[in-house]
Amino acid sequence: MAKKIMHRKSLIILCMIMAVFGCKPDPLEYARPDDLAGTIYTQLESMGTFDYYLKSLDQTLYPEPLKKGGSWTVFAPTDEAFEKFMSDEGFATFDAIPQERIQHLVENTIITDGWNTTTLTYFKSRFYLGQSFRRRTQYQAANREFDKDTLQHIFEWDKLDQQKYLMNYSNGRQKTVDYFLDSYMSTWGVEYSDYDFMFPGETFNEGDMKVFDANVSQKNVIAENGIIYALDKVIEPQPNLYENLSAAEYGGKYSMFKKMIERFAEIRSLGDQINEETGELEEVFQFRFYTGVENDALPFNPFDENYATNIDGTLAQAWGFLAPTNDALISYLDGNSILGQFYDSYDDMPLDVVGKFLSPYFFNDYWDICPSRLGQSYDTSLGLVDYKLEDVVDKRFCSNGFFVGVNTVYTNNSFGTIMGPLLLDENYSIMLGAIQDLGIDTALQSKSSRFTILGVKNDQFVDVADPNSATRKITVLVDDPRLPPGYDINVSGVVYMEVTGDPGNGNRIYPDPEASSPSSADVAYVTKTINDIVLNQIVDEDIDFGSNNYYQTRSGEYVYAFDGNSAAGGGDIQLGRSAQIVETKETANGNFYEMSSIIERPLGFTYSLLVDNATTFSSFLEVLESADAFITIVGSDDKLLNFLNLSRTFTLFAPNNSAVAQAISDGVIVDPSTVDGLDDLDKAIAKRDLLNFARKHFIQQALPTDGKTTGTFASMYFSKIVDFAEIYDEFSVVNTTSSISITNVESGESVTTSGITNLFSKRVVIHETSNYIK
Incomplete structure (x- = not known):
């Protein structure tokens, strides 16, 4: 057994010796072919038209790499190109060219790896034709010394503590060489005429290859260690x-x-x-x-x-x-x-x-x-x-x-449009912040639309009605000893707002200036309030101040423009006041008006406006009260209507006392004063009829007498439900600057405003009618 094992080992060793020493390659088979192109350097020598470029190479460290190996692409200017370059630059001989300039132009002609006209257009690992038109060269700008006095415009120049600064001028970047090929230009939609425009005096034709403004006279010249392109111009590093x-x-x-x-x-x-x-x-x-x-x-x-x-x-x-x-x-x-x-x-x-x-x-x-x-x-x-x-x-x-x-x-x-004055005048920083927070600044920069802004300066937010309250008023604190030391409204980003008239214990400054950090709830309340006020100063059309007409603001409420330079919101009209134009700035998409005061939104809800005009609407008020349509507001004499969603706007064609009396006489509704004396069933029926009667007079669209807003709109009354959806009565509207007529689309019955028009309550425009809506 031992002899057999020894014999087997001997055979294995013999086989290994034969494998190592017995299989030798034929040197002729692996010898360098005689017809193989030389390296880039020797190839340039043999081509006979690159003597100046070779002399340039010899003044740098690149001959060895280009002679011995690696993988390179060279954009080599011909002798003719060099001669033109020397003539244009005023060099009598090649030796007159500064060595540094020779170094830079050589570095600018060499890129790493061999690229043919197809692979030159690949982008990184994406092997798609026509993606790229640039490669990084060997050129990188050298460090430069700068004097502080030449840098006076840079940021925080006054904090520079040295006179001289050695700058890494390249920022570690290499400059690129740019080339243009059909495949690239067609991929990106670059026209031949675009190239001609970018490089005056040059023309791009089908099949051309250009390196900047140089023609490539020879493409894809294969060398042992790369590829050569012959240029008819010397291409030096371009400035950024x-x-x-x-x-x-x-x-x-x-x-x-x-x-x-x-x-x-x-x-x-x-x-x-x-x-x-x-x-x-x-x-x-x-x-x-x-x-x-x-x-x-x-x-x-x-x-x-x-x-x-x-x-x-x-x-x-x-x-x-x-x-x-x-x-x-x-x-x-x-x-x-x-x-x-x-x-x-x-x-x-x-x-x-x-x-x-x-x-x-x-x-x-x-x-x-x-x-x-x-x-x-x-x-x-x-x-x-x-x-x-x-x-x-x-x-x-x-x-x-x-x-x-x-x-x-x-x-x-930003500047050429109606946003310009807001961006350029820090006195409007609150208004600007609100517009940006609302996300409407981009829309207001559109030149395809027209806008009007009634400018509100920071110090004009004084004793303004809170749009979301029946009682509160707000004042923005710009300069107040109660604010944090050094507070600047244009720097802080926090707006402090003082509230008065709150029915509870909310009369204070929001957010608390003594708090270590602003309460998010307080900030949200301030933001919401300011935003709603600002929306009432923006109109999505031109205002003609001589028109004596109404214009809807972005808040949904209206402003009345009159007398050539005056404007009044619903609240201003109630208070018998108006704002005047101080200065007009014309922009590309509308006029920006500096106003003498803020445009106040309506101060009261529909209930309070009807009460203020009770001699005309007391009977309709009684209809609403008897129908249990009102919701009490804590701490206020005003009331809300329970069937209106005030995120929208409405019009109330309010029947006057005579019209309500006629409805009672016609048996459409019971006398509201008798409801409490009815039994439960009759009372429920009477309340339903009274509520439906009231709902018929509310249209789901704000309609002042502006002569502009027309169309067909639904009322708040529905008589049937189809597929779980209420089917509201619809009315067509004829609108003039003096009256409005509405006609029931189905019945053809019409009513027209008379007497009182354009009472502006919060979210509801009120007009008097002498007839009730059937």
Whole structure:
């Protein structure tokens, strides 16, 4: 047995020796083929038209990588391209080109990995044709030293404690090389004419490949370690959008716009780093730009080489960027602009105002400001910008986007519309906050509609009726010794409101200024109250103050405009007063009026208005009382109607005493004064009939005599139910500025207002009728 095992081991060892030493590859089979293309460097040598580019390479560290291995793509300018470059730049010989410039242009022509014209358009791991048009080059801007005195416009400049700052000018980013191919352009809808627009003097034809404004004369030249593209121009590193604002050829004509952008920049320390030139440790700093339209900052960072949103889209996307000239900015502010009404200089504008002003100049994609997108140029905030080709004075495709200089200022939806005065005048901060909290600020910036705002300043919220109470009044405290020390209503974000007239123990300041933090319930009450007051100052149409007519506000209540400059709400009419126009600001979508006082909503509910006019409506009041239609309000003499949902608005065509007497005579209802003497069954029937009689006179639509509101509307009376739904009587309305007639659609019976019209109670407009509704 032992001999057998030893024999088996010997066989195994012999097999292993044969496997290792007996199978040797044929060296000819694995030898480098004679016809294999050389490496990139040797391939360029053999092509014979890249001598200047090779000389450029030899002045850098790139010959070795391009000779020996790796994987690269090279965009190599031909000798002819170099000769044109030297001629254009005034270099008599190649040796006259500064070495630093040679270094930069070489780094700008080399990208990592070998990419053919198909794979160049892939985006990261998405192997879809036509997705990308950019790759990162080897070029990264070197550190630069800045003097404090050249940075006076940046954020918190006055806190800089050094005179000199060594800046990491690249922010760790590499610049890109941009190329245009049919597959990419068709995927993203970029027209050939768009390319021609972006690169003046160049024409894109089917089948072309361009690198910026250079023609690719040879594509997909295969080398052992990569791919070569021959260019007919020398392509140097392009400035980014921010850098381009101070390009020498512009002569400083974008300096004002640049200063505005720099107000969002700050300097941050990156700590000590080794200076590659000196070998010493030095503190290095970095420019940071505040971004985020939700915070009224820059929509994106024009200094950043990366296209960074929720993902790194650098290889597939590039920003669009408009820049108004100094002359355009000056003309706009000196002209009849909304900003010019508030500020004498752009430097005087608060940062949030500057942020809103800059918004229309930033676009998510460069093609948004190309000819094929004219009429649909939406900025990063989705605002439509009235951008026209005749406004263009300069163009350059930069390293991170497309720069277009314009000789005009594009009005921002925020400032150019009726929201402008609210945004620009801090005296309207309460009204602005309410509109933003209600979420209607975007709608009020729409230029497709017209609006009117009756402006309420912070100090005008004084002794105003609480819209949700029959007794309370409120006053917003702007400057009061009871408020926390240093309180500023425009900074705090908390609005303090004093309440009087509460029937219980609610007469106090909301929220409690002595509390360590505001009560959420108190804040909610203040917010709701202020919002409801502000809604009564906004009308979704133009007001003609000479019309002596009624206009519905966003609260659902009405304002009466008269005498050319006066307005009165329901409460003002009851009190015999009105508000006058102090100043008018015309905007792109309506007029903003500074008013002498707030527009008061109606002060009382329907009950109190009927009581105030009891000589006319005492019988109808008795109908409602006998029908048990009223709900008592604690602490108030006023009452609510139990069949009305006051989240909506209504009209009461109130029959006068004669009309009610006629209804009693006709046997439609019993005399309300006799109800209590009836037996239980007859009393129940009488109360039902009285309630139905009352409900017939309420229409589910507010109808003042404005001559405008017409149509068919339901009453509050229903005689049948179908599929669990009440079927209300319907009435057609004929409305003039002096009377209203309503006709029962089914019976044809009509009534017309007479006597008293346009009594405004909370959510209900009241008109007198001499006939009852049948």
